[in-house]
Amino acid sequence: MKKLINDPANYVDEMLDGLCLAHPGLKRVGDDRRAIARDVPMRQGKVGVVSGGGSGHLPLFTGYVGQGLLDACAIGNVFEGPTINSCQDAIAAANGGAGVLCLFGNYGGDKMNFEMASEFAAMENIETRSVLGTDDIASASPEEAHKRRGVAGLIFAYKAAGALAEAGGNLDAVASVAQKVVDRTRTIGVALSSCQIPGAAGPNFTIADDEIEFGMGIHGEPGIWRHKIRPADALVDEMISMLLAERPADASRVAVLVNSLGSTPFEELFILYRRVAQQLDAAGLTIVRPLIGPYVTSMEMGGASISLCFLDDEIEGLLAAAADCPFWKVG
Amino acid sequence: MKKLINDPANYVDEMLDGLCLAHPGLKRVGDDRRAIARDVPMRQGKVGVVSGGGSGHLPLFTGYVGQGLLDACAIGNVFEGPTINSCQDAIAAANGGAGVLCLFGNYGGDKMNFEMASEFAAMENIETRSVLGTDDIASASPEEAHKRRGVAGLIFAYKAAGALAEAGGNLDAVASVAQKVVDRTRTIGVALSSCQIPGAAGPNFTIADDEIEFGMGIHGEPGIWRHKIRPADALVDEMISMLLAERPADASRVAVLVNSLGSTPFEELFILYRRVAQQLDAAGLTIVRPLIGPYVTSMEMGGASISLCFLDDEIEGLLAAAADCPFWKVG
Amino acid sequence: MAIDVNTLADAIARANQSMTSLTDVLNAADAKLGDGDTGTMLARLIGAFASVDVRNAPDLGAGFMALAKAGAASTGSSLGTLIITAMMTAGKLTAGQKDMDWSRLGDTIAAIRDAAMARGKAELGAKTIIDGLDALARAVDGKDDPTAIAVAARNAMDQVLAEFRQRPSAMGRARMFAEKSVGLDDPGMLGLAEIIRAVIADHGATPLA
Amino acid sequence: MAIDVNTLADAIARANQSMTSLTDVLNAADAKLGDGDTGTMLARLIGAFASVDVRNAPDLGAGFMALAKAGAASTGSSLGTLIITAMMTAGKLTAGQKDMDWSRLGDTIAAIRDAAMARGKAELGAKTIIDGLDALARAVDGKDDPTAIAVAARNAMDQVLAEFRQRPSAMGRARMFAEKSVGLDDPGMLGLAEIIRAVIADHGATPLA
Numbered sequence A, B: 001m002k003k004l005i006n007d008p009a010n011y012v013d014e015m016l017d018g019l020c021l022a023h024p025g026l027k028r029v030g031d032d033r034r035a036i037a038r039d040v041p042m043r044q045g046k047v048g049v050v051s052g053g054g055s056g057h058l059p060l061f062t063g064y065v066g067q068g069l070l071d072a073c074a075i076g077n078v079f080e081g082p083t084i085n086s087c088q089d090a091i092a093a094a095n096g097g098a099g100v101l102c103l104f105g106n107y108g109g110d111k112m113n114f115e116m117a118s119e120f121a122a123m124e125n126i127e128t129r130s131v132l133g134t135d136d137i138a139s140a141s142p143e144e145a146h147k148r149r150g151v152a153g154l155i156f157a158y159k160a161a162g163a164l165a166e167a168g169g170n171l172d173a174v175a176s177v178a179q180k181v182v183d184r185t186r187t188i189g190v191a192l193s194s195c196q197i198p199g200a201a202g203p204n205f206t207i208a209d210d211e212i213e214f215g216m217g218i219h220g221e222p223g224i225w226r227h228k229i230r231p232a233d234a235l236v237d238e239m240i241s242m243l244l245a246e247r248p249a250d251a252s253r254v255a256v257l258v259n260s261l262g263s264t265p266f267e268e269l270f271i272l273y274r275r276v277a278q279q280l281d282a283a284g285l286t287i288v289r290p291l292i293g294p295y296v297t298s299m300e301m302g303g304a305s306i307s308l309c310f311l312d313d314e315i316e317g318l319l320a321a322a323a324d325c326p327f328w329k330v331g
Numbered sequence C, D: 001m002a003i004d005v006n007t008l009a010d011a012i013a014r015a016n017q018s019m020t021s022l023t024d025v026l027n028a029a030d031a032k033l034g035d036g037d038t039g040t041m042l043a044r045l046i047g048a049f050a051s052v053d054v055r056n057a058p059d060l061g062a063g064f065m066a067l068a069k070a071g072a073a074s075t076g077s078s079l080g081t082l083i084i085t086a087m088m089t090a091g092k093l094t095a096g097q098k099d100m101d102w103s104r105l106g107d108t109i110a111a112i113r114d115a116a117m118a119r120g121k122a123e124l125g126a127k128t129i130i131d132g133l134d135a136l137a138r139a140v141d142g143k144d145d146p147t148a149i150a151v152a153a154r155n156a157m158d159q160v161l162a163e164f165r166q167r168p169s170a171m172g173r174a175r176m177f178a179e180k181s182v183g184l185d186d187p188g189m190l191g192l193a194e195i196i197r198a199v200i201a202d203h204g205a206t207p208l209a
Ligand SMILES: Nc1ncnc2c1ncn2[C@@H]1O[C@H](COP(=O)(O)OP(=O)(O)O)[C@@H](O)[C@H]1O
Pocket: B108, B109, C030, C034, C035, C036, C037, C038, C041, C077, C078, C079, C080, C082, C120, C121, C122, C127, C128, C129, C130, C171, C172, C173, C186, C187, C188, C189
């Protein structure tokens, strides 16, 4: 797999340098500068919202640092969790004296590292809460929803938590709205082709020329089935019916994200979205603020995911609040 | 090449339906609905700005319909020009009684079709001007610049023409600023991997696993050389030096677009941008409003292009004016 | 005897019929250096022509114009637009006329050639459909017998293809690979030749040489 | 004779040396079902340890803490964080102490095992590095002679690897493929075993069975 890169060892640092040069509202912080923070000082009294994760998923994670979204973000090597230190750096950067919410995907390393970083933060009198994205319905049953991986739906939690923090919500309120969004967000993906870690000898996984894997994770974690490719509408129907099987009883409005995993072009996302809109309409759901594009990727992986965030009035209001980061602007 | 599509024969129509469902500010117009227009009525007395081209390049062309950008856009089948009728439909939709600028890429079919559509428009007393994007420096020598293909740099002309039309510029003024932007915009691309037309038996072109083609066009038109892949910085250096060889004497500020042709991820674009910024800085140029992302693609083609728009005060002001379309928001 | 809407409708029906086998041949010719769609595009365009009710057009000029209109809705390719230009040119020349003498065919094709040159900004000798039109116009010029016209047309097409095969392309996509185009037929010119062959097939004419 | 900063520094130097050959072995073990980076990650982490000036640490506890600190800056992987947890646990247990009796090694490893279980939310028996730590703690418990400890440690690691090889993984990435993991070593447990083997190599002990 060809890549437009220099030495793979410098991939993350050069990428972060480019990101901050292009978006002067972001800056690298910490000893090894593996956390991204906003270039404006943290507002005192505002709850901080941070995230973190491996590189290779842009716009996730660091791309969502911005007003009304994340205050800071720790970043690891490609598909590797951020270090404990980077997590600490992000928490420190987001500390405005009112506590910091750590909002990240449910992955072993990330969890441990934010946990340790939070213990260190506590020693410096920074209060933290952790909320984990667990939206990937392919990764565990509804009964074991807490074991699910966090994937594209995490950005709805960023948006809601970021908006409430901006509006002056306290730490518990921000954490609890983030948890509510996580609890009401579901994602399912389908992978068509692999990506490759810079410098690796080969692709992360292989998949036959005429096959797709339903439910595969954003690092190539195994999904639910691998079969011959089907028409887009049939795939969407299967995805939507799985997502709606977990529809909360009170939900009549829904935010939608049709996300490219990397190389799947806008054209195909719109073909998918057309059917998504038809199916949600048939299910009596009203779509609010659809997002279509590469929001959470795995470098050049082919495929797409569909995320539904089942709204209530509070979440809908928070998703509508003004926000501004390099990859997502509202209002 | 796998695609998330239904019947290839319905690719364009389903894509346009999805686009308009996702972005209710856009609507399909014309008998066969192969033109996209804004959902708000054309402001009387405002010059219309239209474009057109084949499908498969989203966000180009139709994605740039919006306030302060295009008023309407004709769209053809994948990598095929729009029909004469679609060009007429776009012109009609953008007619506010003050004339219409047709601003599109320098391709044979598109040129003929807009020319014929303009003749029909003239019969209905709609005055038109045509300005052609000719930014691809790989496609002809500076002496034959008028023969160059139009590629990613076209969006700077959209932005400037759209802003001046919005501000009340007359048809000649809008056409002449569009021409000035075209004259001051240069693009060079590098392709890593092919795309495939939906339904086609194979990819549009082939390229060895370790090779890249420098200067290839967005439909796979031949470039300048095909060699083993090189480090990103070395490629950027070659690209920038070719672009700066045509730097206007008066240019000290420059707008930059580092564009993904499709499957090249954001990470790599930022690695490229880092070097672009270093090199432009070394050349004494100040970067204004860099754009980094998939702005003009060829479906899943791998590779990237760099566009420079050498600014003057007028162009810089127009690029900064408020604009709002599904893929580009300013202000 | 003259050319009227029925002559036109018959010709289109035969051309459309011939596309069943021609589509792949022309795609293959275009795929050598171009994007491989000449056949598909021509099939779509002539299919659109075939669905026009030309026989009931008020006159020949209106018939041609109806074809131009159908074409304008169905193709965005260069070749397609040149063919639409051809229909409009013929339509203007025969506006309001029930029919046209066979003896005027040469002039009409010459006018089409000139209009296509103006539309495509193409020169003679660039190895495009226009060189085919030029050869055709010259071959039928001055003739008024349909069979003699058919024989001359067929021979002219064979000759112009053979003549240009060894020359480089200077227009269209193939111009990028000018040297490689030597030895290959231009897909647009080949399409014109094959369609003419199909249209005049029942005249039973055989090449002179 | 007791464990002091020099014992610690020597052990790290040997572990770091062993990574030259171990990196590929452990990557390969992880690549079977995981993402193939256990070796690379351990090499980076132990390399970071090796660049800490442990010999000049004020005491053993400070030495361990300095390692934890270096680790916290160099890895984001699950296994790495468990190892950092181990260093912090040992650091707390030996805080302010110049050295630690060999007889206390068993308790220290047991404490590390418990801390890692708490940190990783992992149970015993899940086929991870923690089962290796558990076997190790039990094997050296009550012993105070370094050579006897080395022999017991080496045997314990051979046995725990053999015992778990036939069991399915219930933690880490390999849990996704629980059945496929039967017959394979857990890369974390294998890494622990190989590093212990390298660290105690000059004790010349051979397995009992
Ligand atoms: N500007 C032009 N002038 C004359 N003929 C042209 C021109 N452009 C294309 N052609 C003709 O069209 C043919 C290609 O047709 P087609 O494959 O349908 O077009 P495209 O290149 O758009 O795919 C060429 O072989 C040539 O005969």
